[in-house]
Amino acid sequence: MGCVTSTQTREDPSLYPVLIEHEARYSDLDPSRRIGRDALVRWFEDARVAVERDAFGADLVARLQSRVRLLLAAVRVDVIAPLRVAGNYRIGIGVSHIGASSFAYRYAVFAGHECVATGESVSVHCDVPAPPAADGDHPRDGTEPSPLPDVVRGALATIQVSAPAPTRPDRGDARLVRENYPFRVDVRTRFGDLDTNRHVNNVALAGWYLDGLAELHQDVLGYPTGGPLDGLSPSSLAVQYRDQVHYPGIYQLRVGVLELDEDTVRYACGLFDGPRCIGLAEAEGRHHAPGQDGDPVRLAEALAPFRMRNL
Template structure:
């Protein structure tokens, strides 16, 4: 499968205009004893918030004019190599696009000189609940963070069939938690990305026959792309739907949708391996098990 990802062209760590040091926490680990995908989303979010508080503090939460703000529209994560807890990391961040009302950041995660993960996020400036032109001071500050070689990923539009709940064969219900609410009193972006990862883990557990301890380590997605379409509220119960988009001898591409009733409030794509090694060292091939979960419509 040929996929355009945020991993394709990335500068060295010292080329990024903003670099944050990160020491992994035990809570960042997934069952494979590596830093998990949800933790990487959190690292990118921490880098973004820290950078914006330094670059344009008057437009960040707690300081910006009433009725204005930023909404995160999307985030991508691509894992290139396992991230170990014993290593220290640097998260490089740069602006790779500034539009009329939106802008994008590119991220690179390094241990030493090795690039182990990349990402990208897009934010939209809103006034009165609608996209609005970027304030001039924000535009000026963002221009100072641009790194020309950090080009944005080509945007892929989701097909209209992805907005139909019944087109996804696998269902996983999620109840919002109070601890997931952000400063805007909505479920936060990191938690929502984690929901998609939970949904994929639930699918893997299902096709493996619900083994104790969850799915095999090698099935975690190597890439995740999330599009936030609307706010997710507390309290509430949402349906997370999963289907298989493409399947070959090496990789499976997943489609995910988050629904409030029949209304789609979020979409995600992910990709991962179709084979993994079990606790006894045996190769487990899940191609046939994934076939019944192909997308409909």
């Protein structure tokens, strides 16, 4: 654990075809007084929307909104250095891969010329769901991947960077079984979580996984006032969106420990609609932090009983 990921290899602003100024907001801060991981997922979304508006043009956007959808399939965030609310940031973005029906972005966040965070995402081009049949029945998901239009492919090619495409490792079927995760949190969707596609937004879902980790930390710490200790937030978060999450609804978020070493812990998370897995995530961070009295609090022993089962 703790190795440099593929998203941490492009550390110069000049390597990105698009740089977007982004001012940090107070609401982006988490309890540690640093920019939260879910806020960075939102920053990446803002960058995607800006690029697609400018690169595709208003006419194409209108056609996309009426006939097709771009759905986020996966996103990853890696924090390299603390991000604080003071000062402005620049988000570098470029297209790292163009496939038959999907494409991938590479991101880097710069404070001056210092790269403080990186990321990547995969978007899938889908048909708009067909209208409900006369009897009211309609498919559960309602969307199918469809080929990228040539005009979209051409626009994406103008901001392409030389970088490996994101990979989705085959982790087997054990993570699709909810009972293999020892820790459970029930989540109720909120109307404010919905986006323009009328399902729960990817940023809100990333926040759900972070909430699940915080609940686990609070459980092993004995539910301290004010939430878990500073320093326990993960330095990396990777989310895979397997299916749409709807409102209203109550879902099970499951968490388990994959690996523990001397300093860090790697977690697996699964989001379930009944027994069906509709989302996966991985996160990595430290398992020790300064306590309120200044002495280190080490959680490795307390986290050990929460190891994933049947891997």
